[in-house]
Amino acid sequence: xxxxxxxxxxLWIFLVLGLSGYLGAQLFIQEExxxxxxxxxxxxxxxxxxxxxxxxxxxxxxxxVIQEACLSCHAEELKISQDSHPKTKFTDPRNVDRLEKIDxxxxxxxxxxxxxxxxxxxxxxxxxxxxxHCHQDIAEDRVSHEGMGFETCxxxxxxxxxxxxxxxxxxxxxxxxxAWVDESGKQLAVELSAYLKDTVSLPTEMPPLSFPQTQKNQxxxxxxxxxxHAQNNIGCDTCHDDRDNWNDSPNMQxxxxxxxxxxTQFQQGKHGMRLxxxxxxxxxxxSMDAHSRLKFKASHADTELSCNSCHNPHSVDRVxxxxxACLSCHxxxxxxxxxxxPHGLKWEQVRAGEADFLEGVSCASCHMxxxxxxVMGQKVISVQHNQNTTxxxxxxxxxxxxxxxxxxxxxxxxxxDPALIKxxxxxxxxxxxxxxxxxxxxxx
Amino acid sequence: xxxxxxxxxSTIAAASLGVISCGGGxxxxxxxxxxxxxxxxxxxxxxxxTNYTKLIVQRLGPNxxxxxxxxxxxxxxxxxxxLPAQMFRYGAEGVAEMTDEFxxxxxxxxxxxxxxxxxxxxxxxxxxxxxxxxxxNFYGSETLGDTTYFTAVYADVAVxxxxxxxxxxxxxxxxxxxxxxxxxxxxxxxVPVDG
Numbered sequence: 001x002x003x004x005x006x007x008x009x010x011l012w013i014f015l016v017l018g019l020s021g022y023l024g025a026q027l028f029i030q031e032e033x034x035x036x037x038x039x040x041x042x043x044x045x046x047x048x049x050x051x052x053x054x055x056x057x058x059x060x061x062x063x064x065v066i067q068e069a070c071l072s073c074h075a076e077e078l079k080i081s082q083d084s085h086p087k088t089k090f091t092d093p094r095n096v097d098r099l100e101k102i103d104x105x106x107x108x109x110x111x112x113x114x115x116x117x118x119x120x121x122x123x124x125x126x127x128x129x130x131x132x133h134c135h136q137d138i139a140e141d142r143v144s145h146e147g148m149g150f151e152t153c154x155x156x157x158x159x160x161x162x163x164x165x166x167x168x169x170x171x172x173x174x175x176x177x178x179a180w181v182d183e184s185g186k187q188l189a190v191e192l193s194a195y196l197k198d199t200v201s202l203p204t205e206m207p208p209l210s211f212p213q214t215q216k217n218q219x220x221x222x223x224x225x226x227x228x229h230a231q232n233n234i235g236c237d238t239c240h241d242d243r244d245n246w247n248d249s250p251n252m253q254x255x256x257x258x259x260x261x262x263x264t265q266f267q268q269g270k271h272g273m274r275l276x277x278x279x280x281x282x283x284x285x286x287s288m289d290a291h292s293r294l295k296f297k298a299s300h301a302d303t304e305l306s307c308n309s310c311h312n313p314h315s316v317d318r319v320x321x322x323x324x325a326c327l328s329c330h331x332x333x334x335x336x337x338x339x340x341x342p343h344g345l346k347w348e349q350v351r352a353g354e355a356d357f358l359e360g361v362s363c364a365s366c367h368m369x370x371x372x373x374x375v376m377g378q379k380v381i382s383v384q385h386n387q388n389t390t391x392x393x394x395x396x397x398x399x400x401x402x403x404x405x406x407x408x409x410x411x412x413x414x415x416x417d418p419a420l421i422k423x424x425x426x427x428x429x430x431x432x433x434x435x436x437x438x439x440x441x442x443x444x
Numbered sequence: 445x446x447x448x449x450x451x452x453x454s455t456i457a458a459a460s461l462g463v464i465s466c467g468g469g470x471x472x473x474x475x476x477x478x479x480x481x482x483x484x485x486x487x488x489x490x491x492x493x494t495n496y497t498k499l500i501v502q503r504l505g506p507n508x509x510x511x512x513x514x515x516x517x518x519x520x521x522x523x524x525x526x527l528p529a530q531m532f533r534y535g536a537e538g539v540a541e542m543t544d545e546f547x548x549x550x551x552x553x554x555x556x557x558x559x560x561x562x563x564x565x566x567x568x569x570x571x572x573x574x575x576x577x578x579x580x581n582f583y584g585s586e587t588l589g590d591t592t593y594f595t596a597v598y599a600d601v602a603v604x605x606x607x608x609x610x611x612x613x614x615x616x617x618x619x620x621x622x623x624x625x626x627x628x629x630x631x632x633x634x635v636p637v638d639g
Contacts, residue, residue, distance in 0.1 A: 082519065086537065088536075088537040088540040088541065091540050091544065091547070092536075092540070092547050092549060093547060093588045093589070093591065093593060093634050093636075094549065094563050094564055094567065094588065094632075094634075095563075096588045096589040096591075097563075099589075100589075141558055168517065170516070170517055171517070171520070442615075443615070
């Protein structure tokens, strides 16, 4: 009997120590903490959901720790968006009654993670009537809103909770009445200096080229000779170090030496946010495994996303980076329809040399647009490498992208038409959003 | 300046308790009366607000030099400049990010933006009082949520044609006959005194 008891104790201790070791290693050592995940996160955070400390700090903080984590990634975006519902609107004591309905001081009041059952496509976990609670009497000021359903405020292309820069009434009036398409429209031009950190000075002459004499490097030399790097006297050692300390695979930190704005933006977006948290690079496989709504090509499932995924530093082919790189992984309906869409056909003209690069509409034109960004306090035209900037809500795309070629009315209608988005805008919007006409009517 | 305000506000909160105990003995600390505190805050606000309206908006705006375009959506205009009411709100929001010892806002019985209409009974009473009694301030106490506030309301008077011209001509204004020197709204300052 004693022997059996002793055996039980030993087995018990062995199991406890084993389980503790397994969970402890996952909690404190391993990057992925799958057994501690209490529920799937949304499309915006699944990339980093295994890095608990990204949002929860050391795990012992209160709601303020999570709020701080939200702001550490999203505060700048909220500021740029001219947030229509800033926290200060709710900290005023006169609005204490509103806090009882929604505590809008905290991001998690509306964006609860780890609960996919209540998460809506926009990343909002509240019931869709959240506007109603504070704005139910809107028809008293706007008779045009009489009879509109509570679910139509933010779902119809009229209003957003945070970003209304392309939807406010004066903007609608200012841009009303244009032709649905302007064939002469084009993307903004970007100066070379916008790609470089302002402390970087380009060499005035080409340094001696020194590299290990392999066939691969010889082939690369031919590519590099026609590249923008070669044209600006950036030789081998700038990225690879010298021949004796040769770095065969320079990483993002090497690119960051000169292209800090671009790498920072990249790490703010879905493609690079894992790198920003110190995790391994994002791959399509992670998205395929993690309930993503997007489809990806199995052949590129393990492609690691970094600067080099889209930009070959030895050829710097912006035509490849703007479309081919995207389509090498993305295989959702919107992406697969691109090449046959009006945008894609225009791009074919660019590819064939029949149209200027800026006249084309690539994937990057909309998802990484050339737009005004603030760098070190200066506003410059640059390629926005954070694809979240224009992603959701999609009305964020209107100002920097759609209006370059289309009317405001068409842009609002098109972006509010999910079926048209799936076909990559091959056709006209099925419905007319009345917001511009309502603004015009009120003016009269 | 702001540090002094925060210090003063803290003192008010302490003074509202009447007595500060120290080292086992009892030591009475004389704090600033809430009314003096809010009067002082309003003096700074009014001075800054008047200067921005007269020296920037009126002098450089469409009423005179036309060098700037004061507009609600000033970020979208190359020569855009915030409206005086927006500058005031930006100040209030900046203060709210630094301290919760006091809050302030600009409101009116005739607001262009309906969000700036009185919400609480005391706001309604105070704005009506200053409109009916030019030159006088309104003071009171109200409980919002679980906090009691000392609430002061001060008249916001039209100081230049920039004020009356914009308000009288705005498509959303409920009133189009404001004259210079007339009360257009009120500054509501709140100081939490318990809760």
